[in-house]
Structure formats: structure tokens, C-alpha cells
Amino acid sequence: xxxxxxxxxxxxxxxxxxxxxxxxxxxxxxxxxxxxxxxxxxxxxxxxxxxxxxxxxxxxxxxxxxxxxxxxxxxxxxxxxxxxxxxxxxxxxxxxxxxxxxxxxxxxxxxxxxxxxxxxxxxxxxxxxxxxxxxxxxxxxxxxxxxxxxxxxxxxxxxxxxxxxxxxxxxxxxxxxxxxx
Numbered sequence: 001x002x003x004x005x006x007x008x009x010x011x012x013x014x015x016x017x018x019x020x021x022x023x024x025x026x027x028x029x030x031x032x033x034x035x036x037x038x039x040x041x042x043x044x045x046x047x048x049x050x051x052x053x054x055x056x057x058x059x060x061x062x063x064x065x066x067x068x069x070x071x072x073x074x075x076x077x078x079x080x081x082x083x084x085x086x087x088x089x090x091x092x093x094x095x096x097x098x099x100x101x102x103x104x105x106x107x108x109x110x111x112x113x114x115x116x117x118x119x120x121x122x123x124x125x126x127x128x129x130x131x132x133x134x135x136x137x138x139x140x141x142x143x144x145x146x147x148x149x150x151x152x153x154x155x156x157x158x159x160x161x162x163x164x165x166x167x168x169x170x171x172x173x174x175x176x177x178x179x180x181x
Contacts, residue, residue: 001099010036012098016091016159022060030059035091039099049084049092049136056088084136084178086163092136093129093159100128109158122148129162138166138180 001009017032034056037043045052097109113121126148147165164174171179 005099009039009095009098012095013091016094020087020091024063026063027060030056030063031087031091034059034088035095038092039096047135049088052092053083053085053088056085083180084138086167086176086178089136089163089166089178090157090159093132093162094157096132097125097128097158118149125158133166138178 013032013035017028020031022028034052037045038052126145168174
């Protein structure tokens with residue numbers, strides 16, 4: 001990554017952390033670091049959404065150890081039913097798109113659409129998202145082209161569109177967790 005791309009990548013991770021609606025700054029920092037580590041080949045959670053989710057739960061738990069603190073990781077990320085938090089997947093997709101497009105997720109997708117057209121941009125993004133999901137162990141992605149076209153239309157937050165679509169098609173639908181394994 002160039003210094004400019006790295007800056008955009010870090011800013012995207014920060015934006016995702018702010019958007020995740022976590023209770024404390026420490027939780028937001030843990031979320032940001034987890035998102036960045038998903039794409040760091042030297043990290044223990046590199047391309048491991050389940051491991052990243054588990055590590056984030058542990059870190060949030062450590063941030064709220066007081067018996068008076070009613071915050072639990074399950075309340076923050078949703079009741080744990082699956083292996084991957086939709087919140088973590090949203091951030092992973094959006095930050096991954098920044099890495100691929102070289103800019104903020106929405107701006108990068110917009111720039112790609114302007115450069116190659118909506119249809120080719122949707123095809124390019126679809127291939128990248130399928131490859132990314134495959135590396136994270138999510139292999140069943142039937143109908144992804146339709147949702148990617150919708151994402152291109154909703155370019156400000158493609159990760160949310162994609163993650164919610166996947167959550168609506170797994171074993172326990174729309175619960176905030178992905179149960180694919």
C-alpha cells in the first residue's frame with residue numbers, strides 16, 4: 001500500500017469503528033484494530049472473521065470487567081447465535097473495499113463507477129466480495145450479482161447491504177450473526 005492508501009485504509013477502519021455504535025472509546029479502538037488486523041498477514045486473525053469476532057468479544061469483555069458495568073460483548077455485538085458478527089463483517093467488507101479501490105469505501109466505489117461504468121464496477125466488486133467471503137470461509141453466495149448491483153446503488157455503505165443480505169439467508173435469519181458452518 002502507498003502511504004495515501006494506508007491513510008485511507010486507517011480512516012475507513014476508524015469510520016467503521018465510529019459507526020459500529022460501541023459504548024466506549026476503548027471498544028471502538030479494539031474494533032478498529034480488529035478490522036485492520038483482518039487484512040494484516042502478520043496478525044493472528046488475518047482473514048479469520050470468526051477469530052476476529054471472538055477476539056473482539058474478549059477485548060470488549062476486558063474493557064467492562066466491573067461488576068457495576070452492565071455492558072457485555074454479547075449485548076454490544078448481538079446475542080451470540082452464530083460464529084461471525086454481522087457488525088464485524090460490515091466493517092471487514094467496507095475496509096476491504098477501501099483497500100481494493102484505494103479510497104473511502106463509498107468514494108472508491110463512486111470513482112470506480114465513474115471510471116468503468118456501473119455494470120463493470122458491480123462485476124469487479126462482486127468478484128472481490130466473493131473472493132473475500134471465500135477467504136473468510138463463506139462459500140455459499142448464490143445471487144450475489146443482484147445484491148452487488150444493489151450495493152453499487154447504495155455506495156455509501158456497501159458492507160451493511162452485503163452483511164444484512166447474507167444474514168437474511170443463513171440458518172437463523174436476521175439475528176445479527178452468520179451461521180454458515
